[in-house]
Amino acid sequence: MTSRLDIHNSDIPVLCRACEARHRGVCGALNPQQLKELAKTSTRKALDSGIELVSEAEPAESYANILSGVVKLTKTMADGRQQIVGLQFAPDFIGRPFRDENMIRAEAATDVHVCAFPKRALDRMIAQSPELGHRLHLQALNELDEARDWMLTLGRKTAAEKVASFLHLIARHVDPEIEAKGTVVFDLPLTRADIADFLGLTIETVSRQITKLRTEGVIAVENNRHVTVFSLERLEDRANL
Amino acid sequence: MTSRLDIHNSDIPVLCRACEARHRGVCGALNPQQLKELAKTSTRKALDSGIELVSEAEPAESYANILSGVVKLTKTMADGRQQIVGLQFAPDFIGRPFRDENMIRAEAATDVHVCAFPKRALDRMIAQSPELGHRLHLQALNELDEARDWMLTLGRKTAAEKVASFLHLIARHVDPEIEAKGTVVFDLPLTRADIADFLGLTIETVSRQITKLRTEGVIAVENNRHVTVFSLERLEDRANL
């Protein structure tokens, strides 16, 4: 389907030709000319898990599109307590338009590939292209919806419900089409510590709740990271969704 | 300062002339012609505390600007557990552009005045005016920042820190200019039940923490609602900001 649009690939920068962000991501708003201009200053990067993309304190100088992997957005208190306030997947856009200070840290949760470009270059293009501004607006609204959904989880759910909600979130992301009774298999993109930071719990509590779901036959776990959800429906019940 | 812009007030619809939303709110993006068109379909409403502006289930048919008062955005679980996911003040915009389903309930937390207009009328104008789209984008990004700040509070702060954070939020909103050592006096826009729903706590815990702040001389409270914060700095310490 989308290949129809790519007949004149010669117009499209090499870097962008196979890029998901050009279809579902923000770059989809750009014409070949704009894409070419942006591609001049963009660089692909492969980042190991744990590498910081955006610092909590310093003003950001670049934006990025995620090509693969998972990025976590975190907030940290002076005494070290941490909260993950968002997870981003390909082809999400990373960055805070219209402001330099971010007040948020972005870190590779898994090994990640991104396409990074200078803040200035994109800011210039936003001013020129309403369609690009609109795509960024949509992403912001989407992140806002997700953040508010998660606030309910953080504020009002029990530890058991929180862990089920998290697994449900990942399962849904791995396979958005899955029907309620279907089985989903995936590798967790987060360590227990990250899951705890995402859910506002401790590592130990997360571990205990995962064990409970395992012994009760809702999920299976191999090698800590590899998870099988036998029935999304059962997981939803546990999450009180 | 802004009165300079109002010399040709005859162009401005009567309804809009004294409206704060025309300066700091989204209507500031509209020219007199657009303002006139929008004013044709807009109506001012006075809503008592507790009245619902937007339903969690049904698609919204109108947007609104808050003229005065406080609106709470809430999410509710099937068993009745509730979480306030945002507070909005004048001249904030209420509504979810580019989507009908809201998945959120908006309710007057205090008596409220709003200027409401049909979703369609504004959607049409968004398509025409990039500046209007931009203002809505900025508000969405601002709400996203606030939501993520609050996620840290919900997930990682103690009850004492949560209550101090809430009082700090309100105090800052009442007087954004106040210096650290200054005294701030205000009426709480929320009941204890609402505060509990905002903080992910129970009424009793909120009450106990307020009592503690009172007995320790950080705040004074009269008639349950009227609060004096003696030193914003001390409150920030309690909130771990």
Added chain:
DNA sequence: CGCTATGTTGAGTTTAGTCAAAGGTTGTGG
């Protein structure tokens, strides 16, 4: 003035956190 809402306080329970130890997994260098 009494009634209903809302808010406070206390006693006991529950949930999740803390601290400590042991079990697994992964990756490295011999």
Added chain:
DNA sequence: CCACAACCTTTGACTAAACTCAACATAGCG
């Protein structure tokens, strides 16, 4: 290829924070 180290995860016993239930106090309203 194996052994070891580093890290991550699980499990258990105990503790602390917040919740529940219940009684009482206060404020606002008719």
